[in-house]
Amino acid sequence: xxxxxxSIKEQAHAHRGQIPKGARKEEIIRAAAKLFSQKSxxxxxxxxxxEKVGVAKGTIYLxxxxxxxxxxEIMEETYEEIESILERETAKSDPAPLKLKxxxxxxxxxxxxxxxxxxxxxxxxxxxxxxxYEFTEHWRLxxxxxxxxxxxKGINEGSFRPFKTELTALIIFGLVRSVMFYYKSEKSAESIxxxxxxxxxxxxxxxxxxxxxxxxx
Amino acid sequence: xxxxxxSIKEQAHAHRGQIPKGARKEEIIRAAAKLFSQKSxxxxxxxxxxEKVGVAKGTIYLxxxxxxxxxxEIMEETYEEIESILERETAKSDPAPLKLKxxxxxxxxxxxxxxxxxxxxxxxxxxxxxxxYEFTEHWRLxxxxxxxxxxxKGINEGSFRPFKTELTALIIFGLVRSVMFYYKSEKSAESIxxxxxxxxxxxxxxxxxxxxxxxxx
Amino acid sequence: xxxxxxSIKEQAHAHRGQIPKGARKEEIIRAAAKLFSQKSxxxxxxxxxxEKVGVAKGTIYLxxxxxxxxxxEIMEETYEEIESILERETAKSDPAPLKLKxxxxxxxxxxxxxxxxxxxxxxxxxxxxxxxYEFTEHWRLxxxxxxxxxxxKGINEGSFRPFKTELTALIIFGLVRSVMFYYKSEKSAESIxxxxxxxxxxxxxxxxxxxxxxxxx
Amino acid sequence: xxxxxxSIKEQAHAHRGQIPKGARKEEIIRAAAKLFSQKSxxxxxxxxxxEKVGVAKGTIYLxxxxxxxxxxEIMEETYEEIESILERETAKSDPAPLKLKxxxxxxxxxxxxxxxxxxxxxxxxxxxxxxxYEFTEHWRLxxxxxxxxxxxKGINEGSFRPFKTELTALIIFGLVRSVMFYYKSEKSAESIxxxxxxxxxxxxxxxxxxxxxxxxx
DNA sequence: TATGAATGAGTATTCATTCAT
DNA sequence: TATGAATGAATACTCATTCAT
Numbered sequence: 001x002x003x004x005x006x007s008i009k010e011q012a013h014a015h016r017g018q019i020p021k022g023a024r025k026e027e028i029i030r031a032a033a034k035l036f037s038q039k040s041x042x043x044x045x046x047x048x049x050x051e052k053v054g055v056a057k058g059t060i061y062l063x064x065x066x067x068x069x070x071x072x073e074i075m076e077e078t079y080e081e082i083e084s085i086l087e088r089e090t091a092k093s094d095p096a097p098l099k100l101k102x103x104x105x106x107x108x109x110x111x112x113x114x115x116x117x118x119x120x121x122x123x124x125x126x127x128x129x130x131x132x133y134e135f136t137e138h139w140r141l142x143x144x145x146x147x148x149x150x151x152x153k154g155i156n157e158g159s160f161r162p163f164k165t166e167l168t169a170l171i172i173f174g175l176v177r178s179v180m181f182y183y184k185s186e187k188s189a190e191s192i193x194x195x196x197x198x199x200x201x202x203x204x205x206x207x208x209x210x211x212x213x214x215x216x217x
Numbered sequence: 218x219x220x221x222x223x224s225i226k227e228q229a230h231a232h233r234g235q236i237p238k239g240a241r242k243e244e245i246i247r248a249a250a251k252l253f254s255q256k257s258x259x260x261x262x263x264x265x266x267x268e269k270v271g272v273a274k275g276t277i278y279l280x281x282x283x284x285x286x287x288x289x290e291i292m293e294e295t296y297e298e299i300e301s302i303l304e305r306e307t308a309k310s311d312p313a314p315l316k317l318k319x320x321x322x323x324x325x326x327x328x329x330x331x332x333x334x335x336x337x338x339x340x341x342x343x344x345x346x347x348x349x350y351e352f353t354e355h356w357r358l359x360x361x362x363x364x365x366x367x368x369x370k371g372i373n374e375g376s377f378r379p380f381k382t383e384l385t386a387l388i389i390f391g392l393v394r395s396v397m398f399y400y401k402s403e404k405s406a407e408s409i410x411x412x413x414x415x416x417x418x419x420x421x422x423x424x425x426x427x428x429x430x431x432x433x434x
Numbered sequence: 435x436x437x438x439x440x441s442i443k444e445q446a447h448a449h450r451g452q453i454p455k456g457a458r459k460e461e462i463i464r465a466a467a468k469l470f471s472q473k474s475x476x477x478x479x480x481x482x483x484x485e486k487v488g489v490a491k492g493t494i495y496l497x498x499x500x501x502x503x504x505x506x507e508i509m510e511e512t513y514e515e516i517e518s519i520l521e522r523e524t525a526k527s528d529p530a531p532l533k534l535k536x537x538x539x540x541x542x543x544x545x546x547x548x549x550x551x552x553x554x555x556x557x558x559x560x561x562x563x564x565x566x567y568e569f570t571e572h573w574r575l576x577x578x579x580x581x582x583x584x585x586x587k588g589i590n591e592g593s594f595r596p597f598k599t600e601l602t603a604l605i606i607f608g609l610v611r612s613v614m615f616y617y618k619s620e621k622s623a624e625s626i627x628x629x630x631x632x633x634x635x636x637x638x639x640x641x642x643x644x645x646x647x648x649x650x651x
Numbered sequence: 652x653x654x655x656x657x658s659i660k661e662q663a664h665a666h667r668g669q670i671p672k673g674a675r676k677e678e679i680i681r682a683a684a685k686l687f688s689q690k691s692x693x694x695x696x697x698x699x700x701x702e703k704v705g706v707a708k709g710t711i712y713l714x715x716x717x718x719x720x721x722x723x724e725i726m727e728e729t730y731e732e733i734e735s736i737l738e739r740e741t742a743k744s745d746p747a748p749l750k751l752k753x754x755x756x757x758x759x760x761x762x763x764x765x766x767x768x769x770x771x772x773x774x775x776x777x778x779x780x781x782x783x784y785e786f787t788e789h790w791r792l793x794x795x796x797x798x799x800x801x802x803x804k805g806i807n808e809g810s811f812r813p814f815k816t817e818l819t820a821l822i823i824f825g826l827v828r829s830v831m832f833y834y835k836s837e838k839s840a841e842s843i844x845x846x847x848x849x850x851x852x853x854x855x856x857x858x859x860x861x862x863x864x865x866x867x868x
Numbered sequence: 869t870a871t872g873a874a875t876g877a878g879t880a881t882t883c884a885t886t887c888a889t
Numbered sequence: 890t891a892t893g894a895a896t897g898a899a900t901a902c903t904c905a906t907t908c909a910t
Contacts, residue, residue, distance in 0.1 A: 024869090045904060055871085056871040057871085057906090058906090059869080061905095154421070158426070159423055159426050163421065168416055170392075170396055175391040175395070177391055178394070179387055182357075182387055195381070196388065199420070201420045202378070203416070203418045204378060204385060204417055204418055205314065205419060206378050241894085241895095262879065273897055278880095476693045480885085481884095491884090491892085492892055492893065495884095496890065500885080501885090502884095574833075593857055594855045594856060595856065597850065602850055605847065605850055608827070608830065609821075609829070611825055612822065612826070616825075629815070629818055633818070636812070636856060638805070638852055639852040640811055698901095706874070707874060707876055708876070717902080871908100874908090874909105876903105876906105877905105878904095879901105879903085880900105881901095882900090884897105886896075887894095887895090887896100889893100
């Protein structure tokens with residue numbers, strides 16, 4: 001799917017000979033990201049964005065083909081950045097548990113540095129933009145794949161119990177999103193990652209309780 | 218908050234003397250829920266709903282004061298039902314782990330029976346309806362509170378390790394939503410609950426790895 | 435025009451064999467009149483009226499063909515009553531000044547007794563009801579005609595100066611409406627009529643000033 | 652439509668440079684005023700106005716926040732203009748009768764020049780726009796105050812009889828409105844003012860009749 | 869590149885009127 | 890007579906997008 005999908009960036013202005021300079025475009029992206037993080041897609045108007053950037057509405061259309069594309073381009077840019085960070089990390093040959101902990105740390109760090117956009121991503125506005133269910137879906141699956149790989153590696157290494165990686169990846173995906181979005185804390189990304197990793201790795205049961213009591217249930 | 222907030226249901230038609238027959242209202246709710254589960258709030262028009270139910274648009278307004286209220290009433294009805302189911306369960310004197318497993322089972326069961334509406338709830342359309350951030354927030358906090366209580370009970374009983382219940386409740390909340398929404402499986406609610414509970418309770422680390430290896434990280 | 439116009443009352447239910455009893459109809463008229471006096475034609479809904487009378491909305495349509503007819507019937511009933519009172523008075527052989535004063539007294543008396551409906555008449559909602567400009571126009575002209583007759587009589591008698599009766603009738607019509615609608619006073623209808631008549635008959639100029647000074651202007 | 656057929660107006664503007672800033676707004680005001688003078692507030696739709704101006708509906712909203720605001724802006728503009736004309740006149744040190752006559756002349760002159768808008772003002776659509784009773788009320792009171800001042804001045808000068816200025820101002824207010832609205836005549840504003848002033852100042856009674864006969868009543 | 873006036877399809881909501889019971 | 894659920898045409902307002910300058 002990642003191969004057939006044409007990236008929003010590539011699509012935009014595919015018909016134009018000129019590629020506009022990036023400065024103004026970045027300005028627009030930043031302003032729009034800020035607004036989209038505060039209000040929903042439909043509640044942010046092109047007027048809002050134009051006013052925030054301090055340009056005329058028409059100017060936005062010199063850089064983006066549509067509101068939808070602007071929105072998706074913001075998301076794509078962010079997805080690409082975090083995903084490439086994560087993939088660079090997972091390319092290393094660390095043992096799976098360490099790898100997972102590092103990944104969590106990078107996610108939370110990226111989150112703290114990009115609160116605005118992440119707030120958008122955390123929302124599930126998939127359906128907001130009619131034709132683009134596949135877009136969010138694509139990135140979700142990619143992330144889940146990444147978790148699955150780490151989990152499989154761990155199982156092979158013997159550091160993880162043999163469980164169904166599909167479900168577990170889904171679990172990690174969901175809990176990370178929840179923590180990112182709702183956990184109010186002054187802690188550093190690393191220490192949040194540490195806490196979360198501890199729960200994921202050891203579970204909630206008290207040691208010893210596991211075998212003896214759980215059996216009775 | 219739950220006490221001062223006037224429920225959408227109570228508000229609706231507070232001015233009418235007569236309560237219209239429930240059948241037509243249920244029809245509308247069902248059709249609307251179906252549509253809201255497929256498209257976003259803004260992409261579902263009152264015309265869509267009317268057409269789906271097979272009535273004139275005005276008819277909907279005999280039963281609901283506004284589109285927003287229709288939407289919220291669907292959500293409230295569902296929230297109330299599942300929450301009351303869960304609270305009835307947690308009132309029992311089961312040990313915490315069993316309690317948690319049962320709760321998970323009930324959630325997944327309810328989910329399988331109410332796919333449409335749950336798909337709406339799973340989305341975070343909080344911002345879509347400007348004034349109603351508090352609405353979703355209210356129910357999210359209530360669910361998290363429920364998890365926290367079970368976790369505290371378990372810690373006191375000694376069945377759960379002593380961790381921060383706030384973060385852990387958030388983690389469970391997020392992973393459950395993710396599984397509910399994305400896990401495609403033919404399994405029964407109970408067996409999904411079993412699997413999820415197993416991950417939550419034991420974690421992903423292989424037994425024995427925990428102490429020896431984790432220390433090296 | 436007065437001859438060709440078919441009265442609203444006559445039109446209503448001309449096609450029915452049964453004439454419903456007047457009681458329920460009167461109830462509706464009273465309630466509607468009250469509401470129309472408080473809000474404008476368009477701001478009063480058939481629901482409002484039905485609720486106020488305490489019947490179902492459909493019931494109103496058993497007595498009136500349309501909202502418009504209900505409105506016009508209220509006005510017609512009132513117009514007819516006051517106009518017949520005035521015409522009975524003008525049929526008497528009083529001298530013109532006394533006749534005028536009596537007419538003013540009757541108008542203000544009727545007004546004080548029918549505040550609600552008069553408030554509607556005082557408003558000029560002529561244009562509110564598309565096709566019925568002629569309706570208000572008809573009654574306005576009838577009233578003006580009545581004033582003109584009195585004025586002509588006075589001029590013939592020598593009690594009034596010879597002026598253009600058309601303009602003067604218009605003047606009296608306008609000032610009476612203004613006093614009716616805006617004069618807040620605890621006085622009796624007769625004493626208001628007395629005051630108004632005094633202004634109409636003597637004017638505002640101080641005696642003596644008239645000839646000497648007015649000439650200089 | 653605008654694409655295939657070029658209207659006369661568009662052609663006219665084509666060779667000019669820009670349409671002046673306030674021009675479009677004035678166009679809308681003029682068209683709307685015309686329509687509001689023919690039909691009531693509720694019977695004039697934004698579509699009507701847009702069609703009359705020859706622009707899209709949205710264009711109106713570039714210049715006015717709402718239909719209500721458009722309506723009120725028309726009224727306010729007119730009120731302000733005539734009222735400032737009148738107040739400039741009354742600031743002069745003419746004797747009261749002359750002042751009154753001049754004021755009447757200015758009103759009728761303004762009326763003849765602004766038939767459309769004045770027809771709106773003459774109507775009492777106070778209640779049509781719920782929140783804006785106070786608006787019309789404000790301007791009515793201001794006009795009445797103006798009359799009262801002139802009347803008081805006249806009484807002090809000795810040119811007017813000592814009467815109640817409140818009632819008399821109300822009388823003048825009403826009769827002027829009536830003449831403005833209903834008097835069909837080819838006469839000039841000055842000559843209408845002259846006639847009306849004559850009635851106001853001298854009254855209708857024949858000289859000499861006043862004392863002798865009126866007493867008998 | 870940039871502008872911003874203009875567009876017009878799209879939508880929630882209202883309410884007089886009807887009609888089966 | 891009476892009901893009241895159902896109707897659907899009507900309407901103010903929005904906002905992404907276009908285009909002449």
